[in-house]
Every structure is written in structure tokens, then in C-alpha cells.
Amino acid sequence: MGLGLQMFVNALLLGGLYALMGIGFSLQWGISGIINLSYGAMVLLGSYLSLIIFNMFHIDPFISMFVTGAILFLLGAFIYRFTLQPLLKGGIVFTLIVTFAIRLIIENIILLVWSADYRTIRVSYAGSNFQFLGAFVPLTKFLTFIIAGVIIYLTYQFMMNTKIGKGIQAVALDKEGAMAVGVDDQKMYLINFALGTALGGVTGTLWATIYSFSPHVMDVIIGRVFIIAILGGLGNIWGAAAGGLLLAFVETSGAIFIGSHWQEAIGLVIMVLVLLLRPHGLIGKKFFG
Amino acid sequence: MIAQNDRKLNINIILIVAALIIFILLPNYISGYYTRIFTAIFMYATIAQCINLMSGYMGYLPFGHVMFFGIGAYISAILMKTGLPVFVAIPAACFCAIVISIILGFPVLRLRGHYFAIATIGMNGAIMTVVQNATEITGGARGTTFPIITVPPAVVYKYFYLAMFGLMVITSLVMNMIVNSKFGFGIRSIKANEDAANSMGINTTFTKVSTWAIAAMFTSIAGGLYGYWMSFIAPDEVFDLMFITNSIIMMLIGGAGTILGPIFGAFIVETVSEVAWSGFMQYHLAALGIATIIIVFFIPRGLIGTITDKMRNRRIKLSKKTEVTNV
Numbered sequence: 149m150g151l152g153l154q155m156f157v158n159a160l161l162l163g164g165l166y167a168l169m170g171i172g173f174s175l176q177w178g179i180s181g182i183i184n185l186s187y188g189a190m191v192l193l194g195s196y197l198s199l200i201i202f203n204m205f206h207i208d209p210f211i212s213m214f215v216t217g218a219i220l221f222l223l224g225a226f227i228y229r230f231t232l233q234p235l236l237k238g239g240i241v242f243t244l245i246v247t248f249a250i251r252l253i254i255e256n257i258i259l260l261v262w263s264a265d266y267r268t269i270r271v272s273y274a275g276s277n278f279q280f281l282g283a284f285v286p287l288t289k290f291l292t293f294i295i296a297g298v299i300i301y302l303t304y305q306f307m308m309n310t311k312i313g314k315g316i317q318a319v320a321l322d323k324e325g326a327m328a329v330g331v332d333d334q335k336m337y338l339i340n341f342a343l344g345t346a347l348g349g350v351t352g353t354l355w356a357t358i359y360s361f362s363p364h365v366m367d368v369i370i371g372r373v374f375i376i377a378i379l380g381g382l383g384n385i386w387g388a389a390a391g392g393l394l395l396a397f398v399e400t401s402g403a404i405f406i407g408s409h410w411q412e413a414i415g416l417v418i419m420v421l422v423l424l425l426r427p428h429g430l431i432g433k434k435f436f437g
Numbered sequence: 438m439i440a441q442n443d444r445k446l447n448i449n450i451i452l453i454v455a456a457l458i459i460f461i462l463l464p465n466y467i468s469g470y471y472t473r474i475f476t477a478i479f480m481y482a483t484i485a486q487c488i489n490l491m492s493g494y495m496g497y498l499p500f501g502h503v504m505f506f507g508i509g510a511y512i513s514a515i516l517m518k519t520g521l522p523v524f525v526a527i528p529a530a531c532f533c534a535i536v537i538s539i540i541l542g543f544p545v546l547r548l549r550g551h552y553f554a555i556a557t558i559g560m561n562g563a564i565m566t567v568v569q570n571a572t573e574i575t576g577g578a579r580g581t582t583f584p585i586i587t588v589p590p591a592v593v594y595k596y597f598y599l600a601m602f603g604l605m606v607i608t609s610l611v612m613n614m615i616v617n618s619k620f621g622f623g624i625r626s627i628k629a630n631e632d633a634a635n636s637m638g639i640n641t642t643f644t645k646v647s648t649w650a651i652a653a654m655f656t657s658i659a660g661g662l663y664g665y666w667m668s669f670i671a672p673d674e675v676f677d678l679m680f681i682t683n684s685i686i687m688m689l690i691g692g693a694g695t696i697l698g699p700i701f702g703a704f705i706v707e708t709v710s711e712v713a714w715s716g717f718m719q720y721h722l723a724a725l726g727i728a729t730i731i732i733v734f735f736i737p738r739g740l741i742g743t744i745t746d747k748m749r750n751r752r753i754k755l756s757k758k759t760e761v762t763n764v
Contacts, residue, residue: 183551231730235737240551241498242733245689248682249733252726260719371562374555413566416559423556424544 157283159400164293167392170376172347178383179320180337185247188366189254190345194352195361202269213353217346224345228338258363268360292354304385316340375419381429464595472594478707479601483659485684485699486608487652493693496628501557504564505534507675509657510664514581527661534657535650542646565676580671597666608655613696690732692739
């Protein structure tokens with residue numbers, strides 16, 4: 149019972165972070181139609197930006213995440229406007245290659261400025277934890293989980309209840325129809341892409357409070373977000389959240405019952421199976437793209 | 438008109454034969470460093486040719502195609518450790534790659550566009566993890582070695598140069614034959630409109646799976662040769678997606694959907710990245726990224742594609758002029 153509960157809590161706390169990470173990627177892929185291979189680099193950029201802010205101004209990552217989110221929102225908008233938007237008609241090969249090129253550039257910048265060493269942000273309360281029904285809950289992980297949940301809820305509200313969010317959904321559902329009633333489709337795609345990047349940056353900041361990070365983490369993140377987005381169905385916020393939780397549970401239980409070195413293969417095999425059997429994701433119907 | 442075409446064909450054949458002779462004799466006159474660079478270029482050109490058949494002609498982007506490269510390298514390594522000669526081991530590895538590609542191809546080629554690309558990435562990752570964990574057979578994450586070659590290195594490099602060159606030439610010739618055959622029209626019709634091709638009586642499933650098997654065949658031979666050449670392979674090296682992204686960039690630069698395109702692309706990209714490595718080591722990733730973006734923006738049809746477009750336009754213009762004078 150003790151092990152089972154601890155496993156459940158660990159998976160849940162990890163799942164919050166995975167869910168937030170997956171949503172940004174899923175929105176970019178499902179609505180803007182771009183498989184963003186630079187997403188891992190953008191998440192890491194969020195981590196490194198909060199590291200700078202923490203080292204220079206001693207501002208807590210849980211506060212500086214607003215700043216990193218804003219910076220990455222602008223970066224995402226810039227990248228979409230000047231590199232991706234002109235190439236949308238070229239098809240999948242061009243967007244894949246260009247996002248990969250952006251990833252190389254960001255990776256190079258990170259290597260030059262921070263080198264390939266592992267870095268951590270150690271806040272003063274990093275070691276503290278509390279007990280919940282006999283399971284240990286580290287405080288930073290708990291805070292991360294709560295914040296991730298709040299941000300996911302806010303993103304959902306933004307998509308459902310604001311004018312821009314409704315515009316983005318309209319463009320995703322029927323591009324020509326939305327344009328006919330006066331929705332600026334490219335603006336919606338841009339805002340959606342930038343929002344996805346900002347969510348990635350915030351995830352990076354939250355990630356930095358728990359785990360150590362280096363440029364190597366980029367590939368790990370990209371591998372995870374692919375699985376999460378496919379599991380949940382593209383462009384589906386609650387789907388991606390469920391996919392993130394599911395992946396965390398599968399990985400945690402797989403690490404205990406099968407062995408941690410098979411972790412990645414399990415996730416990938418599940419992803420391929422979902423692609424073949426239920427291409428619209430585990431939950432939900434074909435709605436987007 | 439026919440005589441003109443014949444003359445053109447003759448010139449092309451003379452050019453190709455001259456290029457063949459030059460490249461076969463080349464390693465006698467250049468240093469080992471350049472021999473190695475050329476060998477790498479030929480290897481990349483082979484992979485880019487396979488990607489070109491899948492993506493440039495058929496419209497399916499196999500992003501995880503590097504799995505066949507790794508499979509070819511690993512199966513040849515395992516077979517050669519049991520004492521088999523290289524001329525048995527690499528064809529056997531190639532046969533295994535074909536079988537695997539057919540088994541995987543039937544389910545995964547039902548997916549289209551983004552989904553196909555991502556599913557192949559997933560399969561590549563899964564196969565890589567299996568190789569990493571089957572420590573008794575593959576040596577696990579530490580990698581495995583090929584039997585040591587006793588001939589002096591300078592001679593060995595020349596052998597691999599010639600082997601890779603031969604592989605590239607054979608691949609290009611086979612691709613040329615395929616693309617110009619009836620089967621090749623089937624492949625191109627799938628890119629144009631798969632449903633229409635299906636309704637016109639083309640067996641799209643058969644065409645797609647056999648095309649993937651052909652691509653897997655040549656990629657796995659390249660993988661086996663690469664492993665023997667390097668004499669040491671590790672899972673995260675031969676299953677690295679960088680091989681495929683590089684090959685895609687080469688295909689785009691040279692021109693997707695042309696036979697000469699991938700070869701020229703491989704030459705250009707390898708030369709540029711060698712210069713970037715030696716010139717500004719620290720910035721070579723960013724240099725590669727920026728170069729890629731610039732190329733995608735300014736010559737989206739690729740070098741060969743742009744040139745053939747220009748020539749075709751010119752010919753159309755000329756033929757219009759003659760019409761006018763005739764009237």
C-alpha cells in the first residue's frame with residue numbers, strides 16, 4: 149500500500165508537468181499545423197532564462213515564470229511570423245527542417261552561453277516536504293503541480309471564453325468559414341503558436357526547480373511531448389492533459405515493474421499503437437486538423 | 438529532332454563515364470582526410486537518394502528512416518562477430534532490413550502526412566531502446582565492435598571509398614530506373630493524389646510497401662558499410678536522427694524529386710559543414726541552422742530543380758519564337 153500510494157503521488161506530480169508541456173506542443177501541432185522540433189529547445193530556454201534571473205536578481209522561479217513566459221511568447225511570435233508563416237504552403241518537409249534548424253541555433257546559443265554542464269536552480273525551500281496519507285510530497289513538486297493545473301485551466305478558459313480563443317478554435321475547425329466571417333486566420337495561428345511557446349517556456353521554468361537540466365534534455369523533452377500530444381489527440385487541451393498524466397503513470401509503473409531502462413520504449417510503443425488504432429487520440433473525437 | 442536527342446544522350450553518357458573514371462581514380466591522388474570526406478559524402482548521398490524516393494517522389498516523409506541504417510550496421514556487426522565474411526554479413530543484414538521494413542510497412546504506411554513521419558520516429562526510438570537493452574547480443578549502450586581489419590589503414594580507406602562510391606552509383610541508377618518505369622509512375626501518382634491513384638487501379642499498398650523496402654535496402658547496406666568502416670558502433674550513434682535531418686537538407690538543397698539532386702546536395706552540405714567545423718568550431722551548429730533557413734527560403738525547389746525549371750522555361754520561350762517565325 150505504501151509503495152503503491154507513493155508511486156501514485158509521484159506519477160501524479162510528474163504528470164502535471166508533462167500535461168503542461170504537452171499542451172503547448174499539441175496546440176502548435178494541432179491548430180497551427182507545425183510539428184515544432186524546436187519545442188525542446190524552447191522549453192530549455194525557459195529554464196535557462198529563469199536561471200539567469202535567479203542568479204542575477206535572486207527572483208524565485210515561481211515568480212519569474214511570468215517573465216520567461218512573456219519572453220518566449222514574443223520569441224514564438226517572432227519565429228512564426230518571420231520563418232514559418234512564409235513556408236506554410238511548402239508542406240511538412242519545410243516546417244520540419246526549419247524548426248530543426250531553429251533548434252540547432254538555440255542549442256548553439258545555449259552551449260556558448262552556459263556550456264553543456266548540468267545546471268540546477270536551488271531555491272531555499274527545495275529540500276522541504278510534507279506527508280500526505282503516508283506518502284512523501286516534496287514542496288517544489290507540489291507547487292509545480294498546482295501551478296500547472298491552474299495554467300491548464302486558464303488556457304482552457306482562454307480558448308473557450310475569450311474572443312481570440314474562440315477565433316483560434318474557429319480557424320482550427322474551418323479555416324475558410326472563419327475567414328468568411330472576418331477572422332484573421334494568420335493572426336490566430338500566430339497567437340496560438342506563440343501561446344504554445346510560452347507554455348513551453350513556463351514548463352521549462354517549473355522543470356528547473358525540480359530537475360537539473362542541460363542541452364541534452366532537449367531530446368528527452370521532444371520524445372515525451374510527441375507521445376503526450378498523440379495520446380491526447382492533437383490540439384485538444386484536456387486530451388493533452390490526460391495524455392501527460394497517462395504517460396507519467398505508465399512511465400512510473402513501468403520503471404517499477406519492468407525496469408527503468410525500458411521506460412522510453414514503452415511510451416513509444418504506446419504512441420505507435422495509438423497512432424495506428426486511434427489516430428484522433430485516446431479521448432475525444434475528430435475535431436481538430 | 439531525334440538526332441538532337443541522340444546527341445544529347447551521348448553527351449550525358451560521356452559526362453557520366455568521365456565522372457565515374459575521375460572518381461574511381463581520385464583516391465590515388467588525394468590524402469586520407471579527403472578520402473574520408475568523400476566516403477562520407479557518398480554515404481550521405483545514398484541515404485538522401487532513399488529519402489528522395491520516399492519523400493520527393495512518393496510524398497511520404499520517413500523521418501525515422503535511420504532505423505534501417507542502424508539495423509544494417511548492427512546485424513552486420515553481430516554476424517561478422519560470429520566469423521562470417523563481410524560479403525555474406527552485409528547482404529544478410531540487408532535482407533533482414535527488407536523483411537523488417539515490409540512487416541512494419543503494412544500498418545504504418547496506412548498513416549499519412551505528419552502521422553507517418555511521427556510514427557517512424559517512434560519506431561526508431563523503440564528499436565534503439567531494444568538494441569540498448571539486449572546487452573548479450575548487441576553489447577548494449579556501450580556499443581559493439583567489428584572485427585579488426587589487418588590491411589594498412591590507407592588501403593582500407595581506399596576500399597571503403599570505392600565501396601561507398603559503387604553503392605551510391607548503383608543506388609542512383611536503380612532509382613533512375615524505378616522512377617522512369619511504370620512502377621515509378623505509380624509512385625508519383627501517390628504523391629499527386631493517393632485516392633485517385635487507388636481508384637485508377639494502382640495497388641497503392643503494394644507500391645508504398647515495396648518502395649519503402651527498396652529505400653530500406655540501400656539504407657541498410659550503407660549502414661553496414663558505415664559500421665565496418667568506423668569499426669565501432671553505438672546505438673545512439675547509428676540510430677541518431679541527425680543522419681536523416683542531414684539527408685533531408687541535402688535532398689532539399691539539391692532538389693527533391695530529381696535523381697542528381699541528392700548527390701549534389703550531399704556534396705554541398707558536407708563541404709559547407711566541413712568548412713564550418715574547421716573554420717568556426719563553436720558556431721557550426723548555428724551556421725548549419727542559418728544556412729538551412731536561407732536555402733529553404735531562397736531556393737525552395739533545390740539547385741537541380743531550379744536549373745531544370747529555368748531550362749524548361751527557356752525551351753518553351755524558344756519554341757514559341759520559332760512558331761511565330763514560321764507563321
